Structure formats: C-alpha cells, structure tokens
Amino acid sequence: MFANVAERAERQPVLAVSTVIFSLRDDERTGRKSLWLPLVRRTREPFRGQWALPGGPLGPRDSLVDTAANNLRDTTGLVPRYLEQLYAFGDMDRSPTRRVVSIVYWALVREDDDHNTATAANSELLDDPNVAWFRADDPEVLANLAFDHRDIIEYALWRLRNKVExxxxxxxxxxxxxxxxxxxxxxxxxxxxxxxxxxxxxxxxxxxxxxxxxxxxxxxxxxxxxxxxxxxxxxxxxxxxxxx
Amino acid sequence: MFANVAERAERQPVLAVSTVIFSLRDDERTGRKSLWLPLVRRTREPFRGQWALPGGPLGPRDSLVDTAANNLRDTTGLVPRYLEQLYAFGDMDRSPTRRVVSIVYWALVREDDDHNTATAANSELLDDPNVAWFRADDPEVLANLAFDHRDIIEYALWRLRNKVExxxxxxxxxxxxxxxxxxxxxxxxxxxxxxxxxxxxxxxxxxxxxxxxxxxxxxxxxxxxxxxxxxxxxxxxxxxxxxx
DNA sequence: TTAGTTCTGGTCAAAGTGACTTTAACTAAT
DNA sequence: ATTAGTTAAAGTCACTTTGACCAGAACTAA
Missing domain, CATH: 1.10.10.10 (Winged helix-like DNA-binding domain superfamily/Winged helix DNA-binding domain)
Structure with a gap:
C-alpha cells in the first residue's frame, strides 16, 4: 500500500479528458421522458469489461474540448454541437495503477441531430455491443461503473438540475x-x-x-x-x- | 512558429494549480465596498516582473485543492477555509515556453479571519513587496497580468456574479x-x-x-x-x- | 436635550404564481 | 357529416412576492 502511494507520486500524472452526455428518451417505466447517457465498455485493465464514460488521454496538439470531442466521435459516433466543462477530478486514488487527472466535459444532445443520424460511422457504432445507452439515474448501472465515474455522473446530474438557465x-x-x-x-x-x-x-x-x-x-x-x-x-x- | 508548436506537442504538458481569492475592502473611490484580490510578482521568466495569480505545479502527493492551499499559504500567507474549483485552462498557447494545463481554484476570504491575522508568517508576508492587493476590476492591473490570468480573473468575477446562492x-x-x-x-x-x-x-x-x-x-x-x-x-x- | 445616523417594521400598488376553467383546432372513428 | 378524443392556448381568481416609500425606534455625539 505504501509502495503503491510512493510509486504513484514518483511518476508523472496522466492527463485524461472524459465526457458525460445526456439525451432525452422515452422512459417506458414512468411513461414520461427521462435523461439517458451513453457508456462504453472497457476493453482492458483496470476495470476490464465494466462500463465507463467515454474518454482518453489529452491529445498533444488538441485543446481540452477538442480532445473530448474527438474521443467522443471515435468511441460513440456522437458529435455534440458544443461541450461544457464540468470539473477536474484529481484525487490520488482514482485509478488503481497510476495517478490520473481527468478533466470532464458534459453536453446535451438530441438524438435526431443532423450530425448523429444516418451517417455511416454512426450506424456502424449503433451495432457495437461495447457502446450502449442507460438511464442516467439507474442505480443498478451506477453501482457498477469503472473508476469514480459514478461520482462524476451524479455530479453532472446535480449541475444539470441546478442550472439557472x-x-x-x-x-x-x-x-x-x-x-x-x-x-x-x-x-x-x-x-x-x-x-x-x-x-x-x-x-x-x-x-x-x-x-x-x-x-x-x-x-x-x-x-x-x-x-x-x-x-x-x-x-x-x-x-x-x-x-x- | 511551427517549430514552437511542434516542440510543445512533443513535451508532456505541465499540470499547475492557481487560485483567485476575493476579499471585501473599502473602496475610497466609490465610497462603497468592493472586491479585491491578491497577486504575486513573477520572479522569473516568462513574464518576469509582472503580476500573476498565486500558483504552482501540482504536488505529486497532494490533491488538487491541497496543492492550491499549500501554494497560497507559502506565497501569500493566506489560509482560506475552503476553496472551490473554478475551471481548467488548457489551451496550447497559454504559456510561451511549453504547454501548461492550469486547474484554477477560487475562494472568498475575510481579512479579519483568525487564520489570516497576527500570525508571524502573515506579518512577514505583509511587507513582501512581491505580494499586493488590487481591485478586482481595475483595468490598469488586468491589462498587464502574466499569461492569460486576465481571462481567468474575469471569468471568476462572472461566476461570482452569477452564483445562485x-x-x-x-x-x-x-x-x-x-x-x-x-x-x-x-x-x-x-x-x-x-x-x-x-x-x-x-x-x-x-x-x-x-x-x-x-x-x-x-x-x-x-x-x-x-x-x-x-x-x-x-x-x-x-x-x-x-x-x- | 437635540441633531444625526442607521435599524426595523409597516403600507400600498404592481407584478407574478398556482390551481383551475373554457374555448380552439386538429384527427380518427362512427 | 357528425361526434368523440386529444392537445393547444387563453382566461379567471385568490394568493404571494416585489419595489418604492414612510415612520418610528434606538443608539452616539455635540
């Protein structure tokens, strides 16, 4: 345990950018519409096989927001019109292997957006079993997310509900x-x-x-x-x- | 110019943490009270001699907020009770030498706070000519700040004015x-x-x-x-x- | 005692809010 | 063609909140 902390302190922290995206979908349970978000399944350790927010390392030639957008397009096929910075998460123990500072963006999209329909890339990704939409407040899903992504999503929801405009x-x-x-x-x-x-x-x-x-x-x-x-x-x- | 961009892209970005601190002070000009903030004078290049927000590199064993607090104590003697994350600034050209991603915190303090009066450390720093308080909206000061710190302070002011609570x-x-x-x-x-x-x-x-x-x-x-x-x-x- | 100052409670009209009713305008079934 | 079903959109009414203003209360200093 001590060795782990010391090891993490010695190596440079990794800068990552992740995104929370909400969309409006019919909810068969309540009959009303509710908020959904896309998650991607992790293909490597740590947390292999578990669902996580789309994200990746900071592009050396990309701005923060461009990194978020590029990664989002590549992993989910989604192209939101604009992103908003949510928060920077930087605690020591966010990742079990080494220190990761994640700058998290969030956005709202409509699924019938021009960018997000009928494109070849998107229809391919729609069949990808490693990308799926979930109810934003489904406790079952939130409980099994990778890293601290549960905290991140809950904070994003809080911010959304407390928006002035x-x-x-x-x-x-x-x-x-x-x-x-x-x-x-x-x-x-x-x-x-x-x-x-x-x-x-x-x-x-x-x-x-x-x-x-x-x-x-x-x-x-x-x-x-x-x-x-x-x-x-x-x-x-x-x-x-x-x-x- | 191209070489500069390429050079920046090759090296790992630096992670820094800075802080904007507002306090309430009498304003002799308007008669009312107004917002002031402390700045520190840069002692090395780039922007040597110009005023800047207190800040420094991410401490390898410190959380983001602890890094902000420690640096603030060391440079200004101020110990706010709590800090709030403002924004992460990460554009390519923020610093002329290499890429810096700054996670900026902000806080509100009262100057008669127990932590900030009559301590030896603080009274020493009060005489430090490299630390001074300025009106938060003084155009003269804002125009001559190091890096993009003018944008940062103006955004902090905007956030303050748009706070719900x-x-x-x-x-x-x-x-x-x-x-x-x-x-x-x-x-x-x-x-x-x-x-x-x-x-x-x-x-x-x-x-x-x-x-x-x-x-x-x-x-x-x-x-x-x-x-x-x-x-x-x-x-x-x-x-x-x-x-x- | 008096003048000066700020604190604190009050009035009143205008604007806004929540619960509810009524009419308008369309589609689909008879 | 008529009628039933549905949602849009406007209106009513009691109640609350807001902005502008007034007046008395409670202290200090002259």
Missing amino acids: YGSIAHRLLGERFTLAQVREVYEAVLDKALDPANFRRQLRTAANIEETDEFLSGGKHRPPRLYRYTGSTTHPLESENIS | YGSIAHRLLGERFTLAQVREVYEAVLDKALDPANFRRQLRTAANIEETDEFLSGGKHRPPRLYRYTGSTTHPLESENIS
Missing part, C-alpha cells in the same frame, strides 16, 4: 424549432415532476429567451402547436465551448 | 456573525448597485438560509443592529472543498 438546456436537447410541450417535457425530465401546461406557457413568455415563430407542427391528432425558437445565449463563453 | 458568499466573506447591513454590502459590492435596506431585510427572511441571533453589535453611532448567522450549505460537496 433552463431555456438553453431545452434548446440543446431539442434543436432549432420546438413546441412548448417539448420544452415542458425537458423541464419535467430534469426536475422529475409534472408541470401545469397553461402556467408553464405563461412563465416562458416572461422568461423571454424563447420566441414564437409563424410555423406550426401538424401531424398529431390534435390542434397543431406553434413552433418556437431559442434566442438566449446569456451563458459565459467558457461555459459553452464550440467544437472546432 | 448569495447567502453563502456573504457568509464566507464576513465570518460567523454578521449584520444584515454587512450582507447587503456584500450584495452591493458583487452586483455593483445600491439596494433598499428595508426590502433587502424582508427578502432575506424568506430566503431562510440566514438566522437571527440574540446578539447585537454596539459601537456605531446609531441603533445597534442585530447579528445573524448562516445556516445554509445547500451547495454540492465538490463545490466547497475543505482543506485538509
């Missing part, structure tokens, strides 16, 4: 145009409770980072809802890094 | 017992605008993370104000790391 969250999960009912579904998934549609509509009007368009969404077996557009971006540049 | 901010800047007027001064310094004392009092009552005591503060030439106590701590553990 919910409008941008909805925008990122839904895309350019969306109905108010869809925005409400996002809020309900994040807050995990039902909301009154009429009051919700009124409150979004005053919140004002959402703007109505002249378009409507037809096709449902009910009155067609108006489509809206996000007009916000009050976040700090460092908190919504674009991918180059 | 202001009660804890006041607590950290003021200590265990404080008057409502002092809390209001904190809000006014952070938000940079005057607030109505009567309405401010009423709102803090409903916010409820502040509790009145039976003590009063006498000595002023006016009615002695009641002292209050903070009863909050709704923040996530990762966002208020204790120093070991």
Whole structure:
C-alpha cells in the first residue's frame, strides 16, 4: 500500500479528458421522458469489461474540448454541437495503477441531430455491443461503473438540475424549432415532476429567451402547436465551448 | 512558429494549480465596498516582473485543492477555509515556453479571519513587496497580468456574479456573525448597485438560509443592529472543498 | 436635550404564481 | 357529416412576492 502511494507520486500524472452526455428518451417505466447517457465498455485493465464514460488521454496538439470531442466521435459516433466543462477530478486514488487527472466535459444532445443520424460511422457504432445507452439515474448501472465515474455522473446530474438557465438546456436537447410541450417535457425530465401546461406557457413568455415563430407542427391528432425558437445565449463563453 | 508548436506537442504538458481569492475592502473611490484580490510578482521568466495569480505545479502527493492551499499559504500567507474549483485552462498557447494545463481554484476570504491575522508568517508576508492587493476590476492591473490570468480573473468575477446562492458568499466573506447591513454590502459590492435596506431585510427572511441571533453589535453611532448567522450549505460537496 | 445616523417594521400598488376553467383546432372513428 | 378524443392556448381568481416609500425606534455625539 505504501509502495503503491510512493510509486504513484514518483511518476508523472496522466492527463485524461472524459465526457458525460445526456439525451432525452422515452422512459417506458414512468411513461414520461427521462435523461439517458451513453457508456462504453472497457476493453482492458483496470476495470476490464465494466462500463465507463467515454474518454482518453489529452491529445498533444488538441485543446481540452477538442480532445473530448474527438474521443467522443471515435468511441460513440456522437458529435455534440458544443461541450461544457464540468470539473477536474484529481484525487490520488482514482485509478488503481497510476495517478490520473481527468478533466470532464458534459453536453446535451438530441438524438435526431443532423450530425448523429444516418451517417455511416454512426450506424456502424449503433451495432457495437461495447457502446450502449442507460438511464442516467439507474442505480443498478451506477453501482457498477469503472473508476469514480459514478461520482462524476451524479455530479453532472446535480449541475444539470441546478442550472439557472433552463431555456438553453431545452434548446440543446431539442434543436432549432420546438413546441412548448417539448420544452415542458425537458423541464419535467430534469426536475422529475409534472408541470401545469397553461402556467408553464405563461412563465416562458416572461422568461423571454424563447420566441414564437409563424410555423406550426401538424401531424398529431390534435390542434397543431406553434413552433418556437431559442434566442438566449446569456451563458459565459467558457461555459459553452464550440467544437472546432 | 511551427517549430514552437511542434516542440510543445512533443513535451508532456505541465499540470499547475492557481487560485483567485476575493476579499471585501473599502473602496475610497466609490465610497462603497468592493472586491479585491491578491497577486504575486513573477520572479522569473516568462513574464518576469509582472503580476500573476498565486500558483504552482501540482504536488505529486497532494490533491488538487491541497496543492492550491499549500501554494497560497507559502506565497501569500493566506489560509482560506475552503476553496472551490473554478475551471481548467488548457489551451496550447497559454504559456510561451511549453504547454501548461492550469486547474484554477477560487475562494472568498475575510481579512479579519483568525487564520489570516497576527500570525508571524502573515506579518512577514505583509511587507513582501512581491505580494499586493488590487481591485478586482481595475483595468490598469488586468491589462498587464502574466499569461492569460486576465481571462481567468474575469471569468471568476462572472461566476461570482452569477452564483445562485448569495447567502453563502456573504457568509464566507464576513465570518460567523454578521449584520444584515454587512450582507447587503456584500450584495452591493458583487452586483455593483445600491439596494433598499428595508426590502433587502424582508427578502432575506424568506430566503431562510440566514438566522437571527440574540446578539447585537454596539459601537456605531446609531441603533445597534442585530447579528445573524448562516445556516445554509445547500451547495454540492465538490463545490466547497475543505482543506485538509 | 437635540441633531444625526442607521435599524426595523409597516403600507400600498404592481407584478407574478398556482390551481383551475373554457374555448380552439386538429384527427380518427362512427 | 357528425361526434368523440386529444392537445393547444387563453382566461379567471385568490394568493404571494416585489419595489418604492414612510415612520418610528434606538443608539452616539455635540
């Protein structure tokens, strides 16, 4: 044990970058939509065979956020529009072998995003048994993750629930145009409770980072809802890094 | 230029930890209180002679937050009660010589804190011409900082102003017992605008993370104000790391 | 005793919130 | 063609919160 600590102290720490990605999916259990995230199965020790967050070493010529994006594309086929830095985890005993400092990013994606559908790379990866989506709060899954990835995911969820600006969250999960009912579904998934549609509509009007368009969404077996557009971006540049 | 990039890519990145510390001080210019922070003068290249945030390399046996605290104690004599992780900066060109990934912490301290007064170490450092306090938004100072420390400080200020829980901010800047007027001064310094004392009092009552005591503060030439106590701590553990 | 200062509680109109009702506009079944 | 079913969207009403302002309370200093 002592030898282990001493050994770790002597070697240079490894710099890694990992990513937590949330998406909105139907949840057959509750009937509502809820948050899901992709995990990759580890193919080598330590924690071989267990599920882990997608991640890898810092690219020597890549920025932090580019490292995250590149690794994400290669392992899961996902290309989020922008990533946000979550936290740097650097405790001594995160990895059993040597010291790893992980800078963790997180993002919200919609699965029907242009980048993420119908591409050859993606459809290949969809069949990859080493990549899969899980409910973000499934205790069964969280309990068996590699490293300290359980703590990381729980912190990401906490951050999501404590975000001030919910409008941008909805925008990122839904895309350019969306109905108010869809925005409400996002809020309900994040807050995990039902909301009154009429009051919700009124409150979004005053919140004002959402703007109505002249378009409507037809096709449902009910009155067609108006489509809206996000007009916000009050976040700090460092908190919504674009991918180059 | 190309050679420089290639050279940087070959060598392992350096892991450093820096800290932004804010304190509340009287501002003779505006008459109100405002935010100040300590800087240290660089004694070697690059940026020799210019002011910079206190910081240093990751201690091989120290956690991230301990590295920040140790370096802070050694260079400025300050011992904040807890630090909060701000952001990891890792762009290629942050330092002209080689690639540096800096994990930056931030904290709020009160200058009359037990840890920070009347200790031998501190009084020595007070005379150190290479450590000084500056107004956090002084454009003159910000323009001449080493590395990208200007961006870092501006982001720290942005984060402070966008904090949801202001009660804890006041607590950290003021200590265990404080008057409502002092809390209001904190809000006014952070938000940079005057607030109505009567309405401010009423709102803090409903916010409820502040509790009145039976003590009063006498000595002023006016009615002695009641002292209050903070009863909050709704923040996530990762966002208020204790120093070991 | 009086003037000066801040503390602290109060009023009042305006704005916002939560629970609920009503009407509008579509689809699908009869 | 009519009707039932569904969700959209607007409105009502009691209640709470907010911002601006006023007035008395409690101390110090002259």
